[in-house]
Amino acid sequence: MDFGLILRVYPYFLQAAVVTIQLSVLSIALGLACGSLGAAARLSRSKILRVVGASYVSVIRGTPALIQIFILYFGGPQVGIQLNAFEAGVIGLGINIGAYMTETIRGAIISVDKGQTEASRTLGMSRLQTMRKVILPQAARLMIRPLGVNINAQIKGTALVASISVVELTYTAQRYIGSTYKPFEMFFLAGAIYIVIIYVTGLGISFLDRKAALK
Amino acid sequence: MGLDFSVVPAFYDRLLLGALWTIAITLSAAVLSFFGGILFAVIALYAPAIIRLPFKAFAWLFMGTPLLLQLFLIYFGLIEIGVDLPAFVAGVIGLGLHYAVYNSDIIQAGILAVDKGQYEGARTLGLSQFQTIRKIVIPQAVRAVIPPIGNNMIALLKDSALVSVIGVTELTLTSQLAISKTFRPFEFYIAAAVCYYVINLGLEAVLRRIEHKIQEAR
Numbered sequence: 001m002d003f004g005l006i007l008r009v010y011p012y013f014l015q016a017a018v019v020t021i022q023l024s025v026l027s028i029a030l031g032l033a034c035g036s037l038g039a040a041a042r043l044s045r046s047k048i049l050r051v052v053g054a055s056y057v058s059v060i061r062g063t064p065a066l067i068q069i070f071i072l073y074f075g076g077p078q079v080g081i082q083l084n085a086f087e088a089g090v091i092g093l094g095i096n097i098g099a100y101m102t103e104t105i106r107g108a109i110i111s112v113d114k115g116q117t118e119a120s121r122t123l124g125m126s127r128l129q130t131m132r133k134v135i136l137p138q139a140a141r142l143m144i145r146p147l148g149v150n151i152n153a154q155i156k157g158t159a160l161v162a163s164i165s166v167v168e169l170t171y172t173a174q175r176y177i178g179s180t181y182k183p184f185e186m187f188f189l190a191g192a193i194y195i196v197i198i199y200v201t202g203l204g205i206s207f208l209d210r211k212a213a214l215k
Numbered sequence: 216m217g218l219d220f221s222v223v224p225a226f227y228d229r230l231l232l233g234a235l236w237t238i239a240i241t242l243s244a245a246v247l248s249f250f251g252g253i254l255f256a257v258i259a260l261y262a263p264a265i266i267r268l269p270f271k272a273f274a275w276l277f278m279g280t281p282l283l284l285q286l287f288l289i290y291f292g293l294i295e296i297g298v299d300l301p302a303f304v305a306g307v308i309g310l311g312l313h314y315a316v317y318n319s320d321i322i323q324a325g326i327l328a329v330d331k332g333q334y335e336g337a338r339t340l341g342l343s344q345f346q347t348i349r350k351i352v353i354p355q356a357v358r359a360v361i362p363p364i365g366n367n368m369i370a371l372l373k374d375s376a377l378v379s380v381i382g383v384t385e386l387t388l389t390s391q392l393a394i395s396k397t398f399r400p401f402e403f404y405i406a407a408a409v410c411y412y413v414i415n416l417g418l419e420a421v422l423r424r425i426e427h428k429i430q431e432a433r
Contacts, residue, residue: 076401079218156280157281159281187292
């Protein structure tokens with residue numbers, strides 16, 4: 001293990017880690033938005049919306065994220081969508097994780113006891129009120145852990161945009177493997193940074209989960 | 216530049232070959248990850264600390280880093296230590312090891328859920344510890360966790376697209392080669408997505424049949 005080399009190159013890896021964190025935060029925010037809309041569509045009374053929601057989940061989960069990012073970045077210009085690599089990465093990753101989050105959010109909502117809905121409706125609350133005041137506060141608690149699993153996967157998933165030349169951690173590691181021929185050193189350096197990011201995020205999610213738990 | 220899907224059929228045979236490579240790499244890596252997962256689960260639960268602890272560190276490192284990074288490590292790392300494997304083999308090892316670690320987690324939970332009386336009973340009947348684990352505990356544990364392992368295999372199919380970056384000419388790289396000839400990325404990536412979707416449907420159907428068979432056998 002060449003520690004001198006690691007000490008020389010680590011500042012570049014830290015800069016790249018900032019890009020990985022930006023990609024993660026933005027794509028997770030977009031994913032949560034897509035996931036909430038997707039779950040709302042899948043649970044809607046309109047059959048069209050239900051079909052749209054189900055197709056979104058099925059198509060996105062049925063094809064590789066890498067291909068989705070390629071369609072957006074390389075195929076986009078053909079249909080009038082011009083994005084730079086970072087934007088294509090954020091949007092592609094966000095739409096992708098949104099499909100998984102749709103199922104997580106929907107799962108949490110339908111696992112709230114049906115009697116709660118019936119009781120609220122009987123008490124004269126509208127469908128919207130029932131959802132907003134009774135179901136969602138309970139479902140929100142249930143979805144923190146499984147969304148944490150999605151978020152953990154997404155942080156590692158940001159590595160995919162290395163293939164469209166976004167200078168994030170994996171791209172940087174790949175470039176330094178190419179120029180130094182030291183794959184193990186570069187792997188451990190990039191790997192250590194990923195593990196720190198994931199560990200800190202995990203702590204945040206556990207904290208939220210404890211805060212949200214019913215006392 | 217508008218869309219023109221009529222360029223795709225000319226590459227039909229090449230895309231089909233790419234799809235077959237995708238299926239081949241997925242199945243090989245799935246088999247490796249299944250048996251690797253069982254082996255890793257046994258190591259994590261039963262091996263002496265001197266083997267168990269380094270293994271746990273390895274598992275922790277593999278679960279915390281992206282698959283793409285691991286593929287680079289395996290492909291370039293093996294060359295570094297003088298082992299020049301074909302890209303296909305490096306891809307199978309990378310995908311297989313990555314998912315073996317995830318499967319191992321699931322199988323460990325399955326092993327712990329097997330009734331302790333089964334283990335005690337087998338030992339009382341004179342089976343060695345190795346026999347008990349291999350013939351009594353593992354078959355029951357694995358049967359119980361087939362559905363989540365199946366989900367990992369579906370994820371593995373989609374992640375097989377990543378081995379295109381180390382030069383395996385599977386579906387993704389085949390489409391890229393077609394694009395470099397025709398300059399039609401949208402059409403060919405959509406064609407690749409359709410192929411993946413169809414393979415995915417096939418794999419899901421096979422997994423459902425296996426789950427069904429196991430349910431019946433119980």
